Amino acid sequence: MQTAQRKSLTMLRWMMVASLALPVALFLIAAYVSYGTTYDEADREIRRSLEIVHEHALKVFETIDRSLWEIDEIVRDLSDADIKAREQPLHARLRQLSDSLPQMKSAWVFDANGRPLVNSAIYPAPDMSFLDRDYFNAHVTDSIGTFIGARLTPRPPYQGAAFFSISRRRQSDDGSFTGIIQASVLPDYFEHFYARIGRAQGSYFALRRYDGVVLSRFPAAEPTAGPASHDIPAGAADTEQLVTETSPIDGIERRVGYERLANYPVYISAGLETATIRNRWLSTISRHLIFGIPATALLVVFLTLARRRTEHLYVEAARRLEAEDALRHGQRMEALGQLTGGVAHDFNNLLTVIRASADLLRRPNLPDERRQRYIDAISDTVARASKLTSQLLAFARRQTLKPEVFDIGRSVATLRDMTKTLVGSRIEVVISVPDEPCYVNADAGQFETALINMAVNARDAMGGQGLLGIVVAPAADLPTPAALHDRPPLGYVAIAVQDTGVGIPPDQVNRIFEPFFTTKTIGQGTGLGLSQVFGFAKQSGGEIGVASEPGCGATFTLYLPRVAGAHGPHHTGLAQAAPIGGDGMSVLVVEDNIDVGRSATEALAELGYRTTLVDNAKDALEELISGTTRFDVVFTDVVMPGMTGLELAEEIRRLELDMPVVLASGYSHVLAQQGTHGFELLRKPYSIEELSRVLHRVVPVPLYRAPPMAPNSPVR
Structure with missing residues (x-):
């Protein structure tokens, strides 16, 4: 019992550990999988955004490039003097062109000395030099095609927002440098577009030159004065690979993708802050935790309560067992006292007869008839004492039985006349035995004693008048089925003794097999008859059952294991035969x-x-x-x-x-x-x-x- 209790408590403890460890393990696995899934989804989102901003930037640059080509066509055949002479209509033409393109701030035409000939911003153009601008110096020595300049601020008298330039070289038919055509592009135009598509928290977009100089950026930051070292990771701009980098501009770590505009020395980039990606992952995990933590906590609480309840039940069970042991001990002591008193009472009666007969035998000149009567009294009393001892041992299941195989039906039939004499002429005895033999392996003498005890008990219950039935029949199993390994192969033989007496009160059914328990008056019975039947049945591997209702009689059924065949004759008692001489043995x-x-x-x-x-x-x-x-x-x-x-x-x-x-x-x-x-x-x-x-x-x-x-x- 204690081992089973310890095992059950240990199991509950392991279940409590498992109720924590298993959800934690599952949560860690789910977190790991969710982390990878969240980053994969973020990468796909970055690539989609990169495609959008790349397409947008490419269209903007192609539009401006066509505008520069159109301006070049307008002034191609004009000398600087002609351009200056026609500055006003050209200014109107350039103004119309720049106003039609929201991304363009202004358009310019410069001579070979860096002085503006005409522009769309102001008329007439001021007499000032722009030789220090990067977009001018880039075209002086060689034709490099379209040049993207750094981000600049207007110089007086020009005002307005910052810009970066897109310029092309003007040259004569012989290829000599004659000036440049330049368009000032608004970084704000790109930033406003990036702001519209980058509504997700942590979104990042940028437009850079090939050397890493930032032209436009979202979110906005202070512009750099020159190229930013390693702002474009090596190799990342020429592949579809995404990189995790920390920006040297604002110090924020981002997951970024790069792509170059075809035919332009410009890169566009799109990304998400790693903190945003991590927050998305944490948000997903927190949703799991919202349901997982209460469920796990509830399971742990239930298991804790179950463990405490189980421990409490085991403590209560232990206390109850102690109380039951104490009660059983008290009952055993009471039964022992009852048994001792009953044995002492009966043996004192027997010893009184023996003592009186022995004292009478000492008297002189006793007639032979009286002497024989006293001797017979002693012999009969010893036989009664032997029977009392045998019944006590049978009840205690300590009687040394002498089992033999015999036919129950034949034994019951043999006892018919004895039973009729024993119960009296006013009780009708009906015996029913099967045609087929029902063999058992038991002590024949003890069986006969048990049958007689049940018949006497029935006689007393009927008050000497009624119907006594003894029925022998095969039985497949006991009323309370035994385990398969304890069940005899041939089943059982049931011997039912039925009477039409007063029945047994329900409160006495559980006590009728107790030694010396009897409802008869003093001198009418010892209370050992049914105890002997109970002990004989248990020691023979059988069972005794009783069914009764007050006023409707009772049926006692003795079950004995059935065996196959008979192995020898039934020996009659030896006490009735004459002694055999020793003949020198x-x-x-x-x-x-x-x-x-x-x-x-x-x-x-x-x-x-x-x-x-x-x-x-x-x-x-x-x-x-x-x-x-x-x-x-x-x-x-x-x-x-x-x-x-x-x-x-x-x-x-x-x-x-x-x-x-x-x-x-x-x-x-x-x-x-x-x-x-x-x-x-x-x-x-x-x-x-x-x-x-x-x-x-x-x-x-x-x-x-x-x-x-x-x-x-x-x-x-």
Whole structure:
């Protein structure tokens, strides 16, 4: 019980650990998978945004490039003087062109000395030099096509927003440098577009030159004065690979993708702050936690409550078991007191008869008739005492049974006349037995006693008048089915004893098999009859059941395991036969109680037996080993100090002394549990007639002779 409780508590503790460890493990796995999924989704979002801003930037630059080509076509055949002479209409033309393009702030035409000839911003153009501008110097020495300048701020008298330039070289037919055509592009135009598409938190867009100089950026930041070192990671701009980088401009870590505009030395980039991606992942995980933490906590609480409840129940169960043990101990003490009182009462009555008869036998000049009557009274009283002891042992399931195979139906039929005489003529006895034999392997004498006890109990319940039915029938199983490994192969034989008496009150049904429990008046019964039936049934591997209703009689059903076939005849009792003379048979008597031993040897000597008495098994072995041929049989008590009689018999068998052994015992727990091991057994108290017949059964023809032992000689 305690082992099972410890195992169940240990299981609950492991379940509590598992209720925490398993959700944590699942959460970690889910978090890992969600982390990768969130980053993959962010990468796809970045690539989609990159495609959008790339397409937008490409269209803007192509539009401005076409505008520069158109301006170049307008002034291609004009000299600087012609352009200056026609500045006003050209200014209007450039103004119209720049106003039609929201991304363009202004358009300019410069001569070879960096002075503006015409522009769309102001008329007339001021006389000032722009030789220091990067977009001018880039075209002086060589034709490089379209040049993207750095982000600049207007110089006086020009005002307005910052810009970056897109310029082309003007040259004569012989290829000599004649000036440049330049368009000022608004970074704000790109930033406003980026702001519209970058509504997600942490969005990032940028427009850079090939050397990393930022032209436009969202979110806005302070512009750099020159190229930003490693602002474009090596290799990332020429592949579809996304990189995680920390911007040198604002120090924010981002997941960024790069792509170059075709035919332009410009890169566009799109990205998301890693903090935003991480927050998205944490948001997803937190949704899991919203449901997972309460569920896990609830499970842990339930398991904790279950464990505490279980511990409480086990504590209560232990207390209840202690209380039940105390109650059972009290009941055992009460039953023991009742048993002791009942045994003392009955034995005192028997001893009173024996004592009175012995005192009367001492009186002189007793007539033979009275002397024989007193002797018969002593003999009958001893028989009654023996029966009382047998019933006590049967109830305690300590009676040494002598099982034999016999037909229950035939045995019940044989007891028909005895039963009718026992219950009286006013009770009708109806016996029903099956046509087929129903064999059992049990003690036939104990069965007959059990059947008589049930018949007497039925007679008393009917008040001497009614119907008594005894029914024998096969039964497949017990009323309470036994386990498969305990169930006999052929089932059981059920012997039902039915009466039409007053029945049994419900509050007494559970007590009717208790020793000395009886509802009869004093002197009407000992209360051991049903106890004997109960003990015989249990010791024979069977069961006893009862069904009763007050006023409707009762049915007692005895179940005994059924066996196949009969192995031998049913022996009749030995006490009723006349004693057999010894004819010189030599008997070694082993008995530790000297009085019992001497009474046995004296009785055997009266019948012509030759006896030798020893009081322990060790001396008996010495007698046998020193002169095996001196004895015909060994008659030994079972319960003795040191080596028991059964051990002595086994030792004689082991030494191959070829000596029959007869055991004698009033009670032995060894015999009750293990049987007689094949040796003949004579129960105490025994008569001289029983003893003589048992000895002649094991030694049909005496072979040896031994000198007789004087009755009063010392015992070894």
